[in-house]
Amino acid sequence: MAERTLMKGNEALAEGAIRAGCRFFAGYPITPQNEVPEYMSWRMPQEGGFFIQAESEVAAINMLFGSAATGARVMTSSSSPGISLKQEGISYCAGADLPIFYANVVRGGPGLGNIAPAQGDYFQATRGGGHGDYRVFVMAPNSVTEMANFPKRCYDVAFKYRVPSMILADGILGQMMEPVEFDFDPVDPDTFPEFDWTIGDAAGRERRVVKSYDLRPGRLEEWNFERQKRFDTIEAEESAWDSEGIDDCELLVTSYGSCSRISKSAVKLARDNGLAVGLLRPITLYPFPKRAFKEAAKGVKNILVVEMSLGQYIEDVQLSVEGAAPIHFHGRPAGGIPTAEEIYEIIKKIMGK
Amino acid sequence: MYQGIIVAGFGGQGVVSMGILLAYAGMVDGKHVTFFPAYGAEMRGGTANCSVIVAIDEIASPVVGQPDSVVVMNEPSFAKFEPMIKPNGRLFINTSLVSSRSKRDDIEVIEIPANKIAEEIGTLKIANMVMAGSLVDKTGMMAQKSLIDSVGKVYSRAKPEILKMNEVAIKRGAES
Known part of the structure; x- marks a missing residue:
């Protein structure tokens, strides 16, 4: 496709998300993923998108809940302790069937740990992370080119099944530089279809509600069963x-x-x-x-x-x-x-x- | 051809920018490349280092465990990285700032007064380019032209006269 460019993993991740149609990013700084928000801060306005440095990780993930509810392709990123803080919001997104995308550029833990590369967040990534019966579609790139190309695959799966998606990277992948080749043409968000679940301009249609709770007896169980069917399909069809x-x-x-x-x-x-x-x-x-x-x-x-x-x-x-x-x-x-x-x-x- | 390289020195000596230049130039030269910086606390005031791999074949691990070549720009880097070099590997010493000498007889040692040469050309800032010129010449990992052609791309904000000095520094390094 295009000529090879030498990019840092974190920058490739950010550029890959933008090319995949991401137009809303909210995040909070933490090493070793700081190049992601830094890149987004100047690149996102070029595409007419939104970059917000939130006041906290908790704020950032809840901004994703709101923006994802409009049907937009949205992203946040952080490193281990920051992703822990976001788990409540991720669970809420899973509960509301919102197709968010986020990246964890893992550092040493537990606790504040250190800023070195590590893979100690595997359980957190693959077993849900937050509370409740849900999973997250998790991709594990091993090169800067895959850091660039996997956001699109995450969005595609997230929107097909309305589940959260993430990239599990680490300090090596975030900080290293390699030649990058994108395997897809930039996606224009204006070409996205209308969804029947988004909120926004409600004129002339039935009221819609995006929420993760349901107190009616038996209804939440049904809802979980229905979501599990989607995870069953993901297990059957989306592994690589x-x-x-x-x-x-x-x-x-x-x-x-x-x-x-x-x-x-x-x-x-x-x-x-x-x-x-x-x-x-x-x-x-x-x-x-x-x-x-x-x-x-x-x-x-x-x-x-x-x-x-x-x-x-x-x-x-x-x-x-x-x-x-x-x-x-x-x-x-x-x-x-x-x-x-x-x-x-x-x-x-x-x-x- | 496979070259696993570690470049090390003080923060501010252009260690990381030299690593990026080598990776970029290797890419321009048609090679497979990886660059990985030490991004830890050591960068702040202490030593800085980065790993670069330039190879004909696809690169699996980006981690350089046993370097083929090490460039040491200052004394602490010598102590840390000299023992790690592969047998038959190369050690490039900036003798302007490093007084230690290797006692190993299984490596080739290339001694270059990089600061002195850089100051003769016009600015201390290009001592790293003197070392890069020598490294590329002795290892033969890429054409010198690829390195020189990449300077303007990687340091895109540098003034033309500085870029010219970089080129001179690379050539002087190759000759020393």
Whole structure:
């Protein structure tokens, strides 16, 4: 498509959202995602959109509730502690069936933690995060180009099913620079269809209400069942993954996000040294590509999970492979970044080399 | 060809901007590139560093665990990064500010009085370009022309005379 441009991950994320039709951004500063609001602050007005630096994370997410209720493509972003603050509002958006999009550029935790890259928010991202029975469509990019292209996929799914969507990144993906290639043409928000659920100009139509509560006996249960059907469809149809050398491998290595890049180098090192090692990487974390994992686990002797946290991602692998092979674990938390050499040593140990 | 590079020095020595220039120039040269800055507390007043990878093949990990080349602009960076260099790798020392000398016999050491050369050309600010010129020349990771052509793109707000000095600095670095 266009020529390659060198961009920082956070900037690519912001530009990708704008090209996907986002015209409303509200956020509050936090490292390592500050380039997102900074970029939005000058770029959004160029497209006639709105940028608001809110007075707090809680305000920002509630601004999303309001703007999403009009049918607009809206975005917020933050890093770990800020995303925790937004969980109440995200739950309200899920309850009101609002198709919001947000990004978590994860830092070290728990608590205020540090500003280093980490993957400790996996549970929070994939298990709902806020209160109530809902899920969030979660994508895990592993390159700056994917940071640029995944916002559009998030919006497409969010609007198709009216669910929240997010990108789970980290300080590596936010701060690193790589050449970027967009895989879609900019989307013009003026071409969006009219929805039958939005609020705004009500002249000449029935009254509509956007809310997340219903006190009528049994009605909320029905509503949850109805929403679950949409999540069931998402699980059946929207999962994505990537693999390398999994057809003939004895050891299956798996990681997501930035960590999958490091594991990929380790797997290459192992294969160059004659070891039968493959790599499986989920691109969507919810829905988790369970079938791909179940298939890939058949016939392998061992599985190695590498994550930049202490045993979160491994649970989805365990749930998917259903005991097909022993699972080994290597985790580095809160700013610990494994190297390819480090992972390669573990691979050799597992394979008895 | 695969070059994992760490550039390190004081904040203000143009360490990060040199890293971005190398990545941009590598892209212009048709290579795969990644750039990753240390964005932690060390940037504020202490040492700054960044990792750059330039390679023919697609780059998997953007993390440089064992660098092929290290550029040290100041003394603290020497102590931190000299031991990490891969066997048969290269160490580029700015001898204007670094008095330590490597005792390793398994790496190539390139000693360049970058501050002195930069001041001779006209401004201390381009000491990083002297080092970049040497790095590109010794590693052969890209054409010098790609580096020079990229200066004006990356430092788009620099005045023409400064850009010219950058070019001279790159060439002087390659010769030293």
